[in-house]
Amino acid sequence: RTMPLDGAALGRPLGEEVLTVHTALCRREAPLFQRAARTGEPLTVACTQEQRLFTELAEQTEGAPSLDERPIHFVNLRETGGWSRDAAQAMPKMAALLAAARLPEPDPVPTVTFKSAGRLLVIGPLERAEALAARLDDVLSVTLFATGGAGRQDHRYPVLAGELQRVNGWLGAFEVQWRENNPIALDLCTRCNACVAACPEGAIGLDYQIDLAACRSHRDCVRVCEAPGAIDFQRDPVAHDERFDLVLDLRPQPAFTQHALPQGYFHLPPQAGVEAQFDAVLKLRELVGEFEKPRFFQYRQKLCAHGRNEKVGCNACVEVCSASAISSQVERQQIHVNPNLCVGCGACTTVCPTGALGYAYPGADYTGRKLRTLLNTY
Numbered sequence: 001r002t003m004p005l006d007g008a009a010l011g012r013p014l015g016e017e018v019l020t021v022h023t024a025l026c027r028r029e030a031p032l033f034q035r036a037a038r039t040g041e042p043l044t045v046a047c048t049q050e051q052r053l054f055t056e057l058a059e060q061t062e063g064a065p066s067l068d069e070r071p072i073h074f075v076n077l078r079e080t081g082g083w084s085r086d087a088a089q090a091m092p093k094m095a096a097l098l099a100a101a102r103l104p105e106p107d108p109v110p111t112v113t114f115k116s117a118g119r120l121l122v123i124g125p126l127e128r129a130e131a132l133a134a135r136l137d138d139v140l141s142v143t144l145f146a147t148g149g150a151g152r153q154d155h156r157y158p159v160l161a162g163e164l165q166r167v168n169g170w171l172g173a174f175e176v177q178w179r180e181n182n183p184i185a186l187d188l189c190t191r192c193n194a195c196v197a198a199c200p201e202g203a204i205g206l207d208y209q210i211d212l213a214a215c216r217s218h219r220d221c222v223r224v225c226e227a228p229g230a231i232d233f234q235r236d237p238v239a240h241d242e243r244f245d246l247v248l249d250l251r252p253q254p255a256f257t258q259h260a261l262p263q264g265y266f267h268l269p270p271q272a273g274v275e276a277q278f279d280a281v282l283k284l285r286e287l288v289g290e291f292e293k294p295r296f297f298q299y300r301q302k303l304c305a306h307g308r309n310e311k312v313g314c315n316a317c318v319e320v321c322s323a324s325a326i327s328s329q330v331e332r333q334q335i336h337v338n339p340n341l342c343v344g345c346g347a348c349t350t351v352c353p354t355g356a357l358g359y360a361y362p363g364a365d366y367t368g369r370k371l372r373t374l375l376n377t378y
Contacts, residue, residue, distance in 0.1 A: 178239075
């Protein structure tokens, strides 16, 4: 069912006589949007689903001001205005949402910067990792971390393998630690399968890793691999530590346990559908360059009740943070909020008993102005 819009009922609370209702503004009525974009007047679009398309259309419209000079405000009426069965009673709420969307942006606050050169690590079975890497390698510099499976014979990407020990960080600053403890070096291996056929114990799988518990030291595999020299049982286990800008994790369980995953990290378990894979690929392709987000929080250490004399008093914010952005520094009588991980959900501010943690963005003035606008229009 659709929700019919009443242009007159929506316009009156906004000081307009009648609002023109469009049904195909992003398609056949797009010239009307472009005409409005050229005026330079404040512009609000009541659709977030096609936000990207409207933004691109405005950027391509000759004579329209840049989005830095005149940003476009978007509001989602379809999802937040009400149910279609309540259409007759939904107009006041919709008008209030439109009025709030027309408010100026919150005052600027300090920002957090992310820099990504497009170095992507794909973790997972080689077949699937290579298939997804092929959709990204024209934009990103791809490295694979193999967790099994047989890969392509040609070496299109660097391949790492071993015992993955740690993945942490955020967009532009992921730190990956692993221990290379297998005799076969995947970057030298030609995937000819000669070692798989030669091993009398069947200790070598199609992931080209050797089950050392099953190996009986016949070394037939070393002899058939003499030319490439990919197998060396004398190679000592080596600990590796490398940095990447982006991580695509194809394993069943993600590397991070918190609810809000770090920006730049994407988890696509084996059961992920085509739509989820397509969405992840699109987002990854756009994450090259320099990005900013607001520093959402403000922290006043003198009010914090987290610790005194190296004893933990209050731990509420540490426990509630869904992004694992807050950690204890009880030896310094304070907590630490990582601005790169903070997603601005505000849960910490609701549980802080002393007001030591508060919102920096949006500020109290803006929040109050928005509430007044909603209430007065509704």
